[in-house]
Amino acid sequence: MTDRDSPLVKLSEDRMNSVELAQALVRFDSLNPPGREKDCAGYIADLLRDAGLAVTAYEFAPERPSIVARLSGTEALKPLVFTGHIDVVPLGEKPWSAPPFAAEIREGKLIGRGASDMKAGVAAFIVAAVEAAKKGRLKRGITLVITAGEETGCEGAFHLAREGALGGAELLIVAEPTSNLPIIAHKGSIRLRITATGKTAHSSMPELGENAVYKVASWVGLIEALKFPEHEHPLLGRTTASVTTIFGGQNINSVPDSAGFTVDFRTVPAHDHQVLIADIQERLGAEASIQLVTDFKGFATAPDEPAIEPLMDILAARLGAPAVPAGAPYFTDASALVPGFNNVPTVVIGPGEAAQCHQTDEFCYVERIDEAFHIYTQLIDRICR
Structure with missing residues (x-):
């Protein structure tokens, strides 16, 4: 691994690249159990502070921090919130065809544990928020909630809700793997x-x-x-x-x-x-x-909820047809964060592939990572500026 490829090197390009950041995050071994999120969380916190966001860490257990990062707006409006987790599940017994934390890109796929579930999604919204900060002040602020311990019961998210660390929200985007299609309810x-x-x-x-x-x-x-x-x-x-x-x-x-x-x-x-x-x-x-x-708890956002209309319009323009919202049988950190944000309207949408979750040779399509960045950026432009 070269110095340039090291996850400990800050990405310093004029325009941060969401795929490179996804690679950097995958290179952190943040397996849960045992719960090794600290280094990855620290790297993200430094990156966001350098971009001008106010960052606070909350440990639900020793050396297991979740992060709440805020980019303030100029008006008294509830922020747009993005969330994702950085812990990943164990590797399994089956051998991998590539080192699981090398973040190799082959045939248009980023391969590694956590690539789809869900560091690609986290990378996409981090880059979108950092780029938004570079463009100047927003009317509506942005909050990033990056959690530890999701894979073992949403521990970090529930801790944030109990601690009163969340505040308000206009819309919650959960960047779990959905192939960039909208899920508006889960069990x-x-x-x-x-x-x-x-x-x-x-x-x-x-x-x-x-x-x-x-x-x-x-x-x-x-x-x-x-x-x-x-x-x-x-x-x-x-x-x-x-x-x-x-x-x-x-x-x-x-x-x-x-x-x-x-x-x-x-x-x-x-x-x-x-x-x-x-x-x-x-x-x-x-x-x-x-x-x-x-x-x-599960959640359900009404298909005609006004808060999700900008996102649905963005997706319709990209798809060339109305996006059809779906439901999911699993649960996510939304189980803790939706009530924590006072039943905020919520959409689960991220670049990963749901079928890749917890699989050997887990991957995320590179083009979807960049696509998610553009979707999140357009959403910020629509409702925060």
């Missing part, structure tokens, strides 16, 4: 651990015991039967339930006195999670002990 997730107790006995005399596994088996069947016809969204479909782990018993010749399972509900935004838990408790009965493991 939430609520994960439960459900356990049963019984009475142990020798398996040759089962009538003396109370088998906890049998209870759990019947409950799993009740969960499988759930279809949620009353909880449906036009872009997201219905709430779904998936039993994901099951456990019980200690040895083969004893009636088990404890057993349980976990279930991941992927919910439409209008499905209240506390109501869902109460419904599950009623269906399974008082013997079921229900523990909440994680709770992530």
Whole structure:
């Protein structure tokens, strides 16, 4: 690696290049776990400070900072907000065809862990914000929210919301991988651990015991039967339930006195999670002990929301036809940031390929990175100037 290619070298061109910055970010090993975001976050913070943005770091755990960077506007208007995470998932067992942190470009693809998910998107909006700062003062300010710990439960984003670090927002752009097409809704997730107790006995005399596994088996069947016809969204479909782990018993010749399972509900935004838990408790009965493991809200922006019209106009002009907004079954940092920004209108749109997330030889098309930069730049020009 040459000095010019090192991620520790500041990019000093007259016009910063979004692809080069994406390469620089991919070269940081920010694997989560264990959570190595510090160096990448520090590099970004220095770059943004040099460009004139006010930068504050917030650690949700030691040496695991998220960044909030602000470029102020001249008028008392809520800012345009961009967000993305810099942690990446482990490499997996399958060998890579290229070093995963070398950020090689081959056949029009930037290859590396985090290329699509989602350092290319982060690079594109950073460059757009830096270029906007060079052009002079804006009427409406810009805020960049760059998070750690997204891959393990949006830890950095939830921390920022709890700390009151976010402020207001006119529109939130989440630069997760969508091939630069708009997603205006995604599901939430609520994960439960459900356990049963019984009475142990020798398996040759089962009538003396109370088998906890049998209870759990019947409950799993009740969960499988759930279809949620009353909880449906036009872009997201219905709430779904998936039993994901099951456990019980200690040895083969004893009636088990404890057993349980976990279930991941992927919910439409209008499905209240506390109501869902109460419904599950009623269906399974008082013997079921229900523990909440994680709770992530979904979001939905109305297709006719005025705040997203400038972006949809920009996309229509680029595509030559109206952009068709979609929904996504997964969740993002929007689960924490949408309520943290007081239910701000939100669009998920970024240059990465959703199918590349967490894959060996993960890549992002180079042309999409530059395209995202231009989309974000046009959006800034439309609503901030």
